[in-house]
Amino acid sequence: MCATCGCAGDGHQLKAFLPGARPRSFAGLKLSNSDHSPANSELRTANSELRTANSELRTANSELRTANSKLVVDIERDILDKNNRLAERNRGYFEAKNIVALNMVSSPGSGKTSILERTLADKGREMAFFIVEGDQQTSRDAERIAAGGAPVVQVNTGKGCHLEAEMVHQAIRQLQPTENSVVVIENVGNLVCPSMFDLGESKRVVVISITEGEDKPLKYPDMFHTSQLCIINKIDLLPYLKFDVEALKTFALQVNPGLEFIELSATSGEGMNQWYAWIKKQQTASHFSK
Amino acid sequence: MHELSIIQSIIDTVETEVTRKGGSYRVEAVVLQIGTLAGVETGSLEFLWPAAVQNTLLDGAECQIEIVPGTAVCSDCGTGFSMINYFDPCPNCRSHLINVQTGEELKIKTIELCAQPADVPATATN
Numbered sequence: 001m002c003a004t005c006g007c008a009g010d011g012h013q014l015k016a017f018l019p020g021a022r023p024r025s026f027a028g029l030k031l032s033n034s035d036h037s038p039a040n041s042e043l044r045t046a047n048s049e050l051r052t053a054n055s056e057l058r059t060a061n062s063e064l065r066t067a068n069s070k071l072v073v074d075i076e077r078d079i080l081d082k083n084n085r086l087a088e089r090n091r092g093y094f095e096a097k098n099i100v101a102l103n104m105v106s107s108p109g110s111g112k113t114s115i116l117e118r119t120l121a122d123k124g125r126e127m128a129f130f131i132v133e134g135d136q137q138t139s140r141d142a143e144r145i146a147a148g149g150a151p152v153v154q155v156n157t158g159k160g161c162h163l164e165a166e167m168v169h170q171a172i173r174q175l176q177p178t179e180n181s182v183v184v185i186e187n188v189g190n191l192v193c194p195s196m197f198d199l200g201e202s203k204r205v206v207v208i209s210i211t212e213g214e215d216k217p218l219k220y221p222d223m224f225h226t227s228q229l230c231i232i233n234k235i236d237l238l239p240y241l242k243f244d245v246e247a248l249k250t251f252a253l254q255v256n257p258g259l260e261f262i263e264l265s266a267t268s269g270e271g272m273n274q275w276y277a278w279i280k281k282q283q284t285a286s287h288f289s290k
Numbered sequence: 291m292h293e294l295s296i297i298q299s300i301i302d303t304v305e306t307e308v309t310r311k312g313g314s315y316r317v318e319a320v321v322l323q324i325g326t327l328a329g330v331e332t333g334s335l336e337f338l339w340p341a342a343v344q345n346t347l348l349d350g351a352e353c354q355i356e357i358v359p360g361t362a363v364c365s366d367c368g369t370g371f372s373m374i375n376y377f378d379p380c381p382n383c384r385s386h387l388i389n390v391q392t393g394e395e396l397k398i399k400t401i402e403l404c405a406q407p408a409d410v411p412a413t414a415t416n
Contacts, residue, residue, distance in 0.1 A: 044337065051340065055352060058318075071315070071403040075307060079299050079322070079396045162292060193292035196329050221376040222329045254377035254386045 083197055086165035090172065090200025094183065100282045101183040103201035105223055107216075108189030110209040111233040113141050114266040115275070116184060120148035122269075123276055128181035132171045134163040134188045141186065151175055162193040165200055182279060195222040203282060209234040210243040217252040224255045229262065229278065236265040293334040296396075297342040304401055305347045314406040317351040321400045325358040325393035327376065332357065360393025 078084060094101045104112050113133075120129055131152040133141045142154035153171040155163060168185060177183050185201060187194045206227040208216055211234060217224040224230065230252055232245060245263065252259050262278060264271030300320060308315050324330050332355050339353045360373040364380035365387040371380065373393070379386050 047340070054350075058350065069405045070318070071405065073307065073311070073401050073403060075303065075398040075401055077303060077398050079296055079303070079398055082299055082302060160295070162295075164295070192329075196292055197295075218375075218377055225376045251377070254379070256376070257387050 080196065080198075083165045086169055087198035087200040090165055090169055091202075092200075093172065094200065094202060097177065097179045097181075098283075099177055099179070099181050099183050100203075100279065101185065101199075101201045102279075102282075103185045103187060103194075103199050103204045104207060105187045105191070105194045105204060105227065106189060106207035106209075107191045107212065110189075110207045110212065111266050112186050112189070112207050113144055115207065115231065115233060115264070116186065117144060117148055118266045118269065118272060119184075119275070120145065120150050122272060123279075124149055127279070128178055130175045130177040130181055130183045132163075132168060132175065132183065132185040134167070134186055136160070136188060151177075157188055161188055161190050162197050163187050163199060164197050168199045180283065182283070191216070191220040191223050195226050203228045205229045205231060207231045207233055208248070210237055210241055210245070214244050214248040215251055217248070217255050221255045224252050224259065227256070227259065229260045231275065232261060232263045234265055234267070235263050235270060236268040292329075293331060293338055294342060296330060296335065297338055300398060301343060301346050301348055303398055307401065308347050308403065311403070315403040316406050317348050317401060318404050319352040319354055319402040320348065320398065321354045321356065321402075323356045323358055323395045323397040323399050325360065325395040326374065327360045327390065327393035328396045330396060356399065358392050358395045361391045362388040363391055364388055 090101070093099075104116075106112050116131065123129075129150045131142075131145050131150050133139075133145060133152055133154045134157060135141055135154070136157050136159070138156070139154040142152045145152040153174050155167045155171055157163065157167070163185065171185075172183070175183070185199055187199075204227040206223050206229070208230065210232065213219075232248065235245075238245075249261055252261075260278075262271060262274045264275055266272070300322070304317060304320060308317060324332055324335075335355070336353060343349055343351060361370065362373045362378075362380075363370045364383060364385055366385040367380060367383040369380050369382040370391075371378075371382075373388070373390070376390075377386065378388075380388060
């Protein structure tokens with residue numbers, strides 16, 4: 001198991017065990033940070049044996065104590081309760097100011113920032129946009145957006161692979177979006193983790209480009225299941241690629257029968273008007289689906 | 291690495307709960323309910339657990355996971371069935387319009403505490 005992203009397969013480096021923590025040794029074995037070698041698996045086995053032994057020792061220990069008494073407390077609470085409550089606070093803020101808040105998610109490189117740049121260039125004077133940029137490192141995306149003139153806050157998650165409601169809350173406090181505006185939160189490029197974290201958005205928009213596979217919705221179902229709109233980007237490349245748009249839609253609808261689609265190209269501008277019309281529709285509709 | 295965020299949320303909730311109870315308690319176990327559709331790799335969670343809870347009130351506590359299997363009811367024909375993926379169709383009419391009933395759980399169910407006599411210091415574990 002990869003501890004960097006939780007993947008079950010090989011190919012990732014078991015680099016940082018915890019952000020900021022140094023590799024430690026367990027049970028006399030050195031933690032290898034090079035690969036998913038059998039030594040690591042032995043280490044885990046040894047570790048788990050150690051835990052078992054430890055736990056037996058604790059049991060024995062606690063039996064020795066005369067004054068001890070066990071207590072089972074019902075919690076019955078969602079693990080992400082804190083994030084969900086903060087997300088609802090964000091949502092309430094957006095709703096009160098009649099703001100359309102969009103959470104844009106996708107794999108890295110599918111064109112989220114390019115779509116935003118084009119949107120700001122085309123509609124920046126007509127609509128008020130406020131942007132939150134999420135990336136692990138650098139403020140390159142924020143600089144690209146700022147060049148277009150929109151207020152933007154860059155959130156660097158460091159080792160984190162997704163934005164959380166708290167980060168958006170902080171960013172929004174700095175941004176101070178105006179009434180009736182559009183807040184676009186560009187999430188960290190990652191088709192897995194961001195799906196779990198509600199940010200308080202009005203709508204979640206998943207972007208897929210036609211240089212990716214048609215079967216992405218089946219491979220990463222959670223993201224397509226939790227989104228309301230799917231943007232199919234880079235359609236200017238359709239003549240050069242073997243990409244079956246209809247197959248993609250069929251797969252995506254299997255995961256989420258309510259998903260809407262917009263095909264566009266941020267480079268050529270084709271289909272962008274449909275996207276702008278969709279945003280406008282959210283401004284007039286009661287856009288709080290959750 | 292969202293499993294680490296998940297554990298951090300568990301730590302926050304449990305520490306708040308234990309602190310609110312007052313007195314001196316050691317957390318012996320945390321019982322979680324995780325659905326197969328919840329998007330959490332339980333193996334990853336278990337692997338990260340001992341390191342993530344170090345130097346918290348949960349240090350040494352056991353993480354017990356109850357897996358909740360996915361079930362759904364077809365919106366078209368009303369058939370109830372068990373599911374593994376969101377794209378699993380209704381086995382009766384092959385419709386994808388399904389309502390997920392269980393499997394999306396991501397919950398802290400209970401915690402097991404042990405009262406600590408004031409004169410016995412907490413045993414450092416792991």
